[in-house]
Amino acid sequence: MTDQRIEGAATELQGKAQNGLGRLTGDSKLQVEGKLNEVKGKALDAYGRVIDGLDGIVDKAPADLRDPARKGLDFARRKPLLTTGILAGAAVLLSSLGRKR
Numbered sequence: 001m002t003d004q005r006i007e008g009a010a011t012e013l014q015g016k017a018q019n020g021l022g023r024l025t026g027d028s029k030l031q032v033e034g035k036l037n038e039v040k041g042k043a044l045d046a047y048g049r050v051i052d053g054l055d056g057i058v059d060k061a062p063a064d065l066r067d068p069a070r071k072g073l074d075f076a077r078r079k080p081l082l083t084t085g086i087l088a089g090a091a092v093l094l095s096s097l098g099r100k101r
Contacts, residue, residue, distance in 0.1 A: 004080060005048030012041025047080055 015037025022030030051073065058069040076083040 002048040002051045002077065004044045004051060004077070008041045008044030008048055010041070011044060012038050015039075015041055047084070051076060
């Protein structure tokens with residue numbers, strides 16, 4: 001289990017508590033913060049699940065590709081937002097190449 005999954009579960013739980021407390025006290029700002037933390041926690045958990053899945057794939061990779069793949073995963077663990085941005089940019093570029101004009 002990655003740190004992102006643990007942090008995601010904690011953030012989601014905190015968000016649920018904030019949302020519930022906001023509902024009890026009628027504090028709409030606290031409710032919104034709670035909902036945002038819930039979403040952030042779910043996103044971190046999903047990101048952690050992807051990293052966990054990639055760990056399994058790296059272990060099955062050919063020996064000469066394992067070291068570079070592990071370096072890439074280490075980068076992804078250290079910089080999750082940057083990694084997500086890079087992958088989103090690549091997806092946009094690839095999808096635009098596939099469109100017919």
